[in-house]
Amino acid sequence: MRIICCRFGNKFTQWHVDNLKHMIDEYSGLKYDSFEVIEDDLYGNWFNKFQMYDKFRDGENLYFDLDMVIYDKLPNLVRKDFTLLDDTWWRAPAHTPLNSSIVSWTGDVSYIWDKFREQDDFYVDTYTKGSDEWYYKFIDYKTYDKVCPSIKDYMYNKPPQFSICTLGQMQHIMEEGWTGWYSDYFLN
């Protein structure tokens, strides 16, 4: 099984990559064969993630965004079919119900990359709120059950019924000076 993440630009640093690996190794219980980092900045934004569908065309794949906190054993997140998060259970309706903070597939889904590359400039200019809207409009997908809430609803108390939270707008809590239940799980 392959773990994948993506780092580009100034927003995230090597610490964020190391921190994800730290949380996976220490708390998730995941066993994996390789930890892959996509760093080619082709588009200057979140569409860079799509390179993983071109690069990794076999086996089990599990992608994580870097702005997550993993604090307990994860449920089995590896999927055969292309699967990502549905956020509608914890947030107000938006331009897309989807969230690609966690993505999984097995085998070859390079058709996603091919579809995107057909008109990549147009898509990048059109879907300016993020690539998740693009999935929603162009790709068949499955979604996870309720496995990953937003930390915005749990800033002061760790949710025991889950093992991972997306930080979303709260990614500042990864910066020096913030201390909360989540700090115990980040890489020092």
Added chain:
Amino acid sequence: MLKICTVYFDGFYTPDYVERLHDSLRKHSSIDFEFVCLSDTDVKADVVLPYNHNSNIVKHWHKLKFFSPQFAYQNPGDDIIIMDIDQLIVNNIDELLGHPVSDNELVTYGQWWENKLGINGGFYKFKSGSLKFVWDDFAINPEYWQLHFYDNGTVHKKYYGEQNYVKLKVLEHKAKLTKTPSQWIAKYTDDYAENLNLNKMYMQKFDTDFMILDKEVNEKLKVVHFTGVGRKINADYLL
């Protein structure tokens, strides 16, 4: 523990503003405190925390982080003061730093010049965490709040409105707003004519002989605030 919290970023001011505020606070206070600065460079402070230029939070809006009990190593029961760095302490400030404050209360400067808003972002004092809603509500959608008061015409410069936001949240959450005696603070500028007028206003308001006369300050004054967009502390004054 009393924490005095400030923000510095490269742009209009220089790091010596932080040093000047720090030194004048130490000089004119017998109350122990920890001086914290959220800064993008090395500054004179007990604790320096990193200012992130790649954040979706911009400029002085970073001040709001100190309303979170999870920031700047706050402990329950701490008294938190947030100060702008365009100020000088000119007389003993124990009454201001030690001003009583309760849970769900915000202490801010009372001021004698026009202030329709009724709050002064140059000084906030509160109990750690008791006003955490100020940060928590903001953090859910910083992009919206940072432009909200510009977009609705309340302020006329982009990214202004932090004081308006704090006032709105204090009202929304029914927190108590307390003002310090307005005689404690001076407004001062680098414009001679304007300073004459400010002196005149202060004299009339408080029936006194002067506010600031050359390098002499009124004995009732504690803080000189170089307020207003584009106003800098003139190093020749009051030092």
